[in-house]
Amino acid sequence: MKQFELNIKQLKKITFLLVGIFIVGIIVWDVFYNTNDRFRNNLLNSIQNEEYNGVVVEKYYDKENHNDPTLVLKSGEKVSVYGIIWGKIYIGDSIVKNKGETTLSSFRNDQKLIFDNKSIIDEIRKSK
Incomplete structure (x- = not known):
C-alpha cells in the first residue's frame, strides 16, 4: 500500500x-x-433618531427620493412615512x-391615532 505524503x-496551498x-x-x-x-x-435605528412635530400642510410622493410617501409640515420640514401611515394622515x-x-x-379634532413603525415594517416584510 502506498502512503500519501504532503x-x-x-x-x-491547501491551507490557503x-x-x-x-x-x-x-x-x-x-x-x-x-x-x-x-x-x-x-x-428602525434611523426612525428612532428622528424627531418632529407639526401640522401637515402637504402630502406627495417624492419622485427624487424613490417615490417615498412624504408629508410636509407647516415648518417646511419633510417627513418620509411608511406603510399605511401616509394614507391615514390628512x-x-x-x-x-x-x-x-x-x-x-396623529391628532385630528378629538381623535388620536398611534402608528408603530416597527410593527408596520415587520408586516411589510412578512408580506414579501
Whole structure:
C-alpha cells in the first residue's frame, strides 16, 4: 500500500485554499442572508433618531427620493412615512414623533391615532 505524503508547499496551498473558501462563505452569507435583518435594524435605528412635530400642510410622493410617501409640515420640514401611515394622515392633522421611539402620533379634532413603525415594517416584510 502506498502512503500519501504532503510536503510543506502543498500544505500551504491547501491551507490557503481552505481559508479562501471560508472567507468567501462568510462574505456570501453576509451579502445574501444577513441583508434583510441589517436593513430592518438600520431603518428602525434611523426612525428612532428622528424627531418632529407639526401640522401637515402637504402630502406627495417624492419622485427624487424613490417615490417615498412624504408629508410636509407647516415648518417646511419633510417627513418620509411608511406603510399605511401616509394614507391615514390628512392635511391639517398634527403629528408628533419623539426621538428614541418608533411610534408616530396623529391628532385630528378629538381623535388620536398611534402608528408603530416597527410593527408596520415587520408586516411589510412578512408580506414579501
